[in-house]
Amino acid sequence: MVSNTKGGLHVPLLLAVFLISVSGLRIWAFLRNWRFLVETQLRLDRCVGKVAQEFRDSLNSIEISNQRIKKLRIAIEMAQLEPGVIPPLQAVLIAQVTKQELIRAKWDFKRGYWLVSQGCGNSKDIAYPLPAFKFIRNPPDLVGPQALIWEEIMLEKFEFQVSHRPRYAAAIVEGGLDEKWKATWSAPHKLSWTNFH
Amino acid sequence: MRIGNSGQALAEFIYFSVCSASIVGTAGFILKQEWDRSKCAYLVFEYTHNYLVHPDTVVAEIPFSKSSLRRSGMSDFAFHIEAHSHQIIGTGQCGNHIEKVRLPMLETATW
Numbered sequence: 603m604v605s606n607t608k609g610g611l612h613v614p615l616l617l618a619v620f621l622i623s624v625s626g627l628r629i630w631a632f633l634r635n636w637r638f639l640v641e642t643q644l645r646l647d648r649c650v651g652k653v654a655q656e657f658r659d660s661l662n663s664i665e666i667s668n669q670r671i672k673k674l675r676i677a678i679e680m681a682q683l684e685p686g687v688i689p690p691l692q693a694v695l696i697a698q699v700t701k702q703e704l705i706r707a708k709w710d711f712k713r714g715y716w717l718v719s720q721g722c723g724n725s726k727d728i729a730y731p732l733p734a735f736k737f738i739r740n741p742p743d744l745v746g747p748q749a750l751i752w753e754e755i756m757l758e759k760f761e762f763q764v765s766h767r768p769r770y771a772a773a774i775v776e777g778g779l780d781e782k783w784k785a786t787w788s789a790p791h792k793l794s795w796t797n798f799h
Numbered sequence: 800m801r802i803g804n805s806g807q808a809l810a811e812f813i814y815f816s817v818c819s820a821s822i823v824g825t826a827g828f829i830l831k832q833e834w835d836r837s838k839c840a841y842l843v844f845e846y847t848h849n850y851l852v853h854p855d856t857v858v859a860e861i862p863f864s865k866s867s868l869r870r871s872g873m874s875d876f877a878f879h880i881e882a883h884s885h886q887i888i889g890t891g892q893c894g895n896h897i898e899k900v901r902l903p904m905l906e907t908a909t910w
Contacts, residue, residue, distance in 0.1 A: 614812070618819040622826050629834055636841040643848060648910050655905070772852070773905055785905045787852050 639769060646764050646771035647787075649722035653732065654762045654773035654785040656712065660705050661775065661783045664737065664750060667698045667705075671749040674698065678745050692746050699739075699747040706735050721764045730791075733760040761791045838873060839893035840900075846878050847889030847900040854882070 674695045681687045713732045721729020737750040759776035772790045777783035873893055881888040885907035889900045903909070 614816045614819040618823045621823055625827070625830060629830055632834075633837050636837065640841065640844055643844075651905050651908050652910060655908070787905050789852055 642766050642769045643771070645724075646722060646727075646766060646769055650762050650764050650771040650773050651785075651787075653712070653716070654775055657709070657733070657760060657762070658775045658783045658785045660709050660735075661777075663705055664702055664735075665783075667702045668749040671695060671698050671702075671747070675745045675748070695746045702737075702750055706737065709735055722766075724766060727764050727766045729764040730762070732762070733757075761788070763791050765790070835873075835893055836896050836898075839876070839891055839896045840898045842873065842876060842893070843878065843889050843891035843898040843900045846891065847880065847887060847902050850880050850882075850889065851887055851902050851904075 674691055678688055678691045678695065681691060709732075713734065716729065716732050721727050736753040736756075738753050739750050740748045742748060759774045761772065761774050763770060763772040765771075770790045772788045773785055774788045775783050775785045875892075875894060877892045879890045881890070884904070886901050886903045889902075891898045891900075
């Protein structure tokens with residue numbers, strides 16, 4: 603019987619290829635997982651960040667418009683002796699009111715879309731509902747339309763959060779009536795103490 | 800004289816074993832380098848992002864403990880954070896690798 607020794611040469615090489623392949627696949631799996639975590643985090647950050655900024659900008663715009671409406675109403679009241687300037691002032695007043703209504707409508711649409719699309723568009727995302735604008739406007743008087751007022755005591759901060767296990771992104775918009783609203787990143791919120799209604 | 804081939808086979812076996820060990824060693828070295836580099840980038844991102852969300856937390860304690868870093872061969876991981884008004888910059892060093900991550904504050908972030 604003649605023994606064939608050619609196969610013996612392939613064993614170490616096969617072992618080497620096997621070891622490299624297994625190591626490579628394991629490393630690839632880890633790298634893929636890290637990439638997934640980072641991509642998910644950045645996607646959530648971007649999504650939550652954009653909506654928080656939009657809410658901040660909307661609140662600031664409404665606050666600025668409210669100030670203008672109040673000043674315009676005072677100007678209209680003081681212009682009773684010169685009736686000629688009242689129509690243009692009222693036109694500006696109505697323009698400000700229309701602007702506020704557009705902002706509110708846009709935000710309401712955004713809230714609805716947010717619910718339908720589960721926040722950031724991924725079916726595995728868990729998005730908390732967006733806060734509502736609880737502004738009301740009293741009926742117009744002789745001067746014209748009135749400024750918006752918050753229905754109840756206004757919260758000092760509004761919270762935004764989307765999670766996609768094991769990641770989450772959370773932000774708050776805080777400020778006050780006298781200062782501009784600001785958006786900041788935050789730790790995750792618990793639903794029980796948020797402003798979601 | 801009868802020439803046997805068992806000695807030849809042994810010589811080739813040793814030769815190819817050395818070759819295989821060299822290939823595995825070189826590949827392992829390259830993979831380890833890439834692994835360290837990737838893990839360093841990931842760690843720096845995680846640390847920087849944690850600081851962004853929890854700016855009051857002690858940086859050295861988040862998000863991975865020293866023991867877990869040691870277990871994963873990252874005991875020499877050093878992290879430094881710079882907080883600016885519009886962004887934070889996290890710099891991590893793992894051996895010879897230096898990774899830098901910039902993350903924007905929400906108030907100034909643009910997408």
